[in-house]
Amino acid sequence: MRAAVIGLGVEGKKAVNSLLKHGWDVYATDLNMNVDLDGLDLPNLSMNLIEDSQSVSIVGDKITVDLGFSNSYAIEECDAIAISPSMFGGAFANRLLESNELLCDVVCGHRDLFTIGITGTNGKTTTVHMLKSILEDAGRKVLVGGNGGGGFSGYYDLILEANEGDYDILLVEVCDMTLDFANYCFDFDMVGLTNIGNDHMDVHKTIANYKDSLVRFFSNKTIFTAYNQDFNSDFKESASQTIPYFVYQDELKLFGKFNMLNAGLAAAIAKELKVPKDIIRQSLANFNAVEGRLDVYKINDADVYVGKTDNSDALASILAERNFYALFIGTPRHHEEHRLDILDVAVQYNPEVIVLFPGLDDTLDIAIYRLNSLGYMGNIITVNTLDQIIELVAEYSHEDAILIGGNGQETIIEIQERIKLISEKL
Structure with a gap:
């Protein structure tokens, strides 16, 4: 069986990986030649890379990936098609619905x-x-x-x-x-x-x-x-x-x-x-917190709360229940400035310190500008590494409570694992 995957966003890359895992041949395409392929399980052997100034083709034993263009013949030859959920409702998706070619119909x-x-x-x-x-x-x-x-x-x-x-x-x-x-x-x-x-x-x-x-x-x-x-x-x-x-x-x-x-x-x-x-x-x-979601660890005198809180309502729901000396906030992607409204909520609760770290992208400058424009009078600190975050947690560990959240699930999971290890050793 052969499937076409149209669009290599989060769902598209996961679709490719899953199809390969389940034994399918895959043709994958994205019109953006510079799409981020991180997380895509491309085979390491028997692969050819064909590149020109406007497109890239990656050809392996079970997979072909075209970036910058789509091969309509290759798509037509497939038994099923997986589209990005964001494409649903568009003309191309509607055409697939009529022909029952979507993977969920096959x-x-x-x-x-x-x-x-x-x-x-x-x-x-x-x-x-x-x-x-x-x-x-x-x-x-x-x-x-x-x-x-x-x-x-x-x-x-x-x-x-x-x-x-x-x-x-x-x-x-x-x-x-x-x-x-x-x-x-x-x-x-x-x-x-x-x-x-x-x-x-x-x-x-x-x-x-x-x-x-x-x-x-x-x-x-x-x-x-x-x-x-x-x-x-x-x-x-x-x-x-x-x-x-x-x-x-x-x-x-x-x-x-x-x-x-x-x-x-x-x-x-x-x-x-x-x-x-x-x-x-x-x-x-008996239920324990899911990895990356809010959990609490004891380090010296402080309760250290760590978990993804990537929107203003998520952050507000936590801050409404506990006073935090310091908030560590992971920043969003460059095109997601709407998510910076978590800083608006942070300022409303006026912690002594706000520590900014790259969550999904290094948008620290944008976040600093937002905090200054909101009139935040506390201490603003920026860090770029996990070690720097841990050093500050240690410095604030004699306060009552610290919250580490914001954007960047993978980054926050890494922080959470480190905090957990430290807490278990103390």
Whole structure:
């Protein structure tokens, strides 16, 4: 079998890797010749590189990658096509829908599984892992994946694995930017909404537009929304059944009311699936923070909180529950200046120190300018290495609390691993 992958963003690269892993031949293309291929598992042997001033072709035993152009004949020869979720709804994608050439239509065993989607702005990954833990403790065979940006192997990997494995339940993390794409690819029996927050506004433009996307996504489905969620009346009109969930009241290791709500969502879905209450309670009581998500470590006198908080609502939910002497904030990509509004929230809570480090990109100068324009009067420090961050954590470790967050999941995981090692040695 041979597949074409159109677009080599996060999902496209993960699709290539998954197709190769599952034994497919792959033709991959991106019109941007300078696309970042980091994370793409290109074979090391028997490879030829063909390059001119406007295009690049990489030819291997099982894969051909064309950058700067697309070979329409090579695409036509493929058995299935995987497109970037951002292309869904466009003319090319619509043409593929008519001919049933999309990978999710060619490989469709995943649609036979009971499928649960978890979407929202913040808390998706934690909620997915909470629910997975509960269901597995209840004896269910659960396949988990979805949104590549959430640390999973992407939607296409989930589709391919579901077609080959023996599972009872498919549990999908759905990014709020890919709602229409996911709605087409998967047959959701239940959907849980964690929250609606201020992120990806470069795509949604307004919260109202985001809400309208959710209304389409929820149509004729059983949905779970927080008891106090904005737009619940709109969602109720669209869904076939709306089930409210509440703040979890039993034992949980994780910090924050927001995690108690995540646990409340996972528990509500599990209850609807007839999982016994004692299994739900025991599973959540034993649940540990997901790698890269907020966790707390003790270093000397300080509680050191580390986890991705890449939008203003995520940061505000933490700062509302604890006073922090210092905030360490990873900066966003150059084209994501909208995410700098996390600095607006940071300034509102007026920590003594704000430490800036490159999260997704080195946009330190832009972040410093933002802080100065906001009138922040505390100490601004910039660092570029993990060792420099650790040195400052040690310096502030006799204060009450420190938060390390912001953008850059991989960078924050690296920081988290180092902090954890130090904490365990003390």
